[in-house]
Amino acid sequence: MERRLALIEAASNHDFLILEDDYEHELNFLGAQHPTLKALDPCGRVIHVGSLTKPLFPGIRLGFIAADRAVIKELRALRRLMYRHPSALAQRAMALFLAEGHYDAHIRRHRRAMSEKWHMMLREIDRQLPDCQATATTGGSGIWMALPEGMDAGDVFTAAEARGVLVENGTLHYLRPNPPRNQLRLGFGAIDLAKIAPGIGELKRAIDAVRSA
Structure with a gap:
């Protein structure tokens, strides 16, 4: 404030x-x-x-x-x-x-649903991807996550896409030269709550595949 x-x-x-x-x-x-x-x-x-x-x-x-x-x-x-x-x-x-007042009521319902997804995303990242670091936020519809040092977000993007999971390569969002190459943005606004945990599981398998390649 x-x-x-x-x-x-x-x-x-x-x-x-x-x-x-x-x-x-x-x-x-x-x-x-x-x-x-x-x-x-x-x-x-x-x-x-x-x-x-x-x-x-x-x-x-x-x-x-x-x-x-x-x-x-x-x-x-x-x-x-x-x-x-x-x-x-x-x-x-x-x-x-x-x-x-219908818009205000709609936003309250939307906020509750998005809050559930936000909490689920953070829990599943912490549980299934302990070597990755989610950026602390207070809300929104996406979460930034740092992959283990030295891992390329572009490689993980490709491996995740092959498994049916779409993430954003965070490198594209930087203007400065030599941006960090291990950043992903995970949007969850349009994802069903029940699909978040399986989706993070597939992302984990994609990360493991890149790591072992």
Whole structure:
């Protein structure tokens, strides 16, 4: 919280804006939910953008922006030049869905389901992959994991894919030269809870196959 307030104060003191894109801020599984920067902003310095395609469904093609009135006015003018308006019916239906509290109820259900998966992922990594290190998080829909030193994430990706398990080669996410080559990102948002333990088991066998190659 201290860092968030300091950032907002710096934006005011040094005359800059903050673009906040924190689509997973509702998926916090430890402690109280974190407020957005926009909720703490007293001077209109934060522009908060959000998408409804990830927490609801991609086909809805709707999102939202919370910002100062002057910013919204300019964005509306620009949007008319750049993009055709989505269905007014879909916008009205979503406005009612939000206003009547159904979205909040949906997010609470979604958070409970994701929390179960998050805990299961961490337990199974600890149990089945004791020589790998999961990065501590407070939520989200993915977990970063370091393979044993010297193991190449690309080799593990290929071996896991052959076993029907898809992971992300973490090396691709680094901009700096000579990034670590033993990082994997494991997404769990779309995985059934019952498939997590068997999936980590297959990943273990893929790691063992690379190690013994």
